[in-house]
Amino acid sequence: MLDPAPSAVSPAFANAFAAWSLPVPLTVAVALLALIYLRGFFQIRRTRLALFTDLRLASLLAGAALLWIAIASPMDAFADALLSVHMVEHLLLMCAIPPLLLYSLPVVPLLRGTPLTLRRFILGPVLREQWLRSFARWLVKPRVAFLAMNLGYLIWHIPALYDVALENEALHAVEHLCFLVPSLLFWYTILWPWPARPQGRTWSAILYLLVSDVAMTILCAFLTFCDRPVYPYYTAHPNPFGISALNDQILGAVIMWVLGSFAFLVPAIAITFRLLSPQRTTRATITFR
Secondary structure, three states, rough: OOOOOOOOOOOOHHHHHHHHOOOOOHHHHHHHHHHHHHHHHHHHHHOOOOOOOOHHHHHHHHHHHHHHHHOOOOOHHHHHHHHHHHHHHHHHHHHHHHHHHOOOOHHHHHHHHHHHHHHHHHHHHHHHHHHEEEEEEEEHOOHHHHHHHHHHHOOOOOOOOHHHHOOOOOHHHHHHHHHHHHHHHHHHHHHHOOOOOOOOOOOHHHHHHHHHHHHHHHHHHHHHOOOOOOHHHHOOOOOOOOOOOOHHHHHHHHHHHHHHHHHHHHHHHHHHHHHHHHHOOOOOOOOOO
16 A cells, blocks of 8 residues: 655645635735726826836736735745745835836826726815825935835834734734835835936935945844844744744845845946936936935
């Protein structure tokens, strides 16, 4: 009698998947984001075909898919057990999802895709409020967005706050918002997606990208070279995957360090080449805001 074939999935992985349940509100929210954008995209594309290309649409859909993966898929269950997966989750929320969403030029398609009644009687009056418009302009000042993203990143990695967020689902959701929203503001000031008027894409954008990379590097270097687990949660709740808390910490820090640096340095290099290109040299202003 032959023994039954061994399971292709380890019990630890199977249990993690079994513990996950589809978060319906988050899934519906991400799906609505994509559907509203699609509706507005095909409306505005009739008159701005050159601006709203297939690549813009693919960028929005990729950003929405990654957003669902980061906050609503089984990945979130694995992130509760492994610091390395949690770091990948943070990396997606800070450095992958925001640029993808913003490259799709989402502002006008989302407005055009919203049902007319809702746009006329709710969104319109709200968006015409002068205090709200002033607050929005303040939020997308490069210094404000830079500080919001980097301070949020460092504060949420303080061990006490990090551990509490893992123990409390509501606070964990707030943590996700504190990574995503300031990062959207930060990348907005780098990309200035249409119809925003670029505030002079100068050397200051490179400065903000490089300093953000330094902030990430400092934390990742500390986690990599520390000789003990920094977060008590992972020692009090050993993971079922056979990875020590210290090795898991090192792996997560290295992933964040390498891929995070890539996410900040590549745009910095691209902006540098653009500013130094012959047709822009005479117009580029070297200012730091």
